[in-house]
Amino acid sequence: MSLPSQDERISDDIGIRLRLVRQIFGLTQRELARRAGVTNGAISLIEQNRVSPSISSLKKILEGIPLSLADFFTLNFSPSDEVFFAADDLTEIAHQPEISMRLVGRRTKGRALGMLHEVYQPGADTGETMLRHEGEECGIVVSGCLTVTVGTQERTLRPGEAYYFRSDIPHRFRNQGTEPCVLISANAPPTF
Amino acid sequence: MSLPSQDERISDDIGIRLRLVRQIFGLTQRELARRAGVTNGAISLIEQNRVSPSISSLKKILEGIPLSLADFFTLNFSPSDEVFFAADDLTEIAHQPEISMRLVGRRTKGRALGMLHEVYQPGADTGETMLRHEGEECGIVVSGCLTVTVGTQERTLRPGEAYYFRSDIPHRFRNQGTEPCVLISANAPPTF
DNA sequence: AAGATTTGTTGAAAATCCTAAACGCACGGA
């Protein structure tokens, strides 16, 4: 009967995980227990890794937060867990002098999303050999004009106008105007 | 990661899911039981949804496949298509009068990415009950000022400044300034 | 400073899960 000294049967860090999540959302064991329809004692034992909850219990508890089982197990507290705020230190990743592409957030692996602050000087051109890569991308022109070619379609976008397409369709960006063009774009999964 | 609505439906039937996975990997209950170090009876009961396994059991069983808990609860596929160019006809999706959120691209299912052109009038606030959803999001302030609260951190961003964070951390946007704030944001997977 | 609340932690009993062993069924070979 005695409590088995936490052998590997008790899954990893379910308890720690639950406690962390619960605290992040500012709930007490009792409050969460009330919402979930379980007892606070159960939550206490689980968080201490003294027991390994049944799926049904864990699911009930997570519904009180609420959080799906999938999200609970997928939640990654270490990698891209940080909050990013940037002033002028967006990292430059452009390859051409007349094009500036500055990345929002750190260039870490495992991101779901990439966002760029781009500036195309007059005459800037990503080239006749059209770009092609995996994923999808979109953007909004903030100032200036940008000529976007996607597959057989071409269009010159003005401030406030936008695009969205699959990145495996050959594409090209050009500034045929006389003033610099500012574009904010995003892609998923991130290319950079 | 998967969409919450789908998660709920899926995680309801752990049993069906386990049986499906087991069969996909061409294992019998007994063979899986042997590899996992549990009894075939347990697997049978679980697959029939006669019991709700403990996390430790389910984890042991999945290790026999092998498959991680996170992977077990997440199974998703989705394609996408079409080229999108928009002028002023970005679709409005905001629910508050003092906040405008206009979506780039069509509101189709299976997109990899969502991009919004947002305008926060002075005083606009997404609310004290912080927002929280799956995925990651980022944005750049184009004009005006925006106060962004993420978890315990808060910061007021000015034009050119940006943020990036995991969307499951409670967050809130407010315009505490005197002029409208224009923000371009992106999220993956798309919330809208 | 004492009392009232709120917090997380326990112990024993009730509820639920897991194991061991047996059961029924289907298939194949001698």
Next chain:
DNA sequence: TCCGTGCGTTTAGGATTTTCAACAAATCTT
């Protein structure tokens, strides 16, 4: 046909989890 093998299912009982209720510590209130 009879036997052996392999499949998923079932049952009884031991093992584990969950509840219920009480507990100590910390924080507020008065």
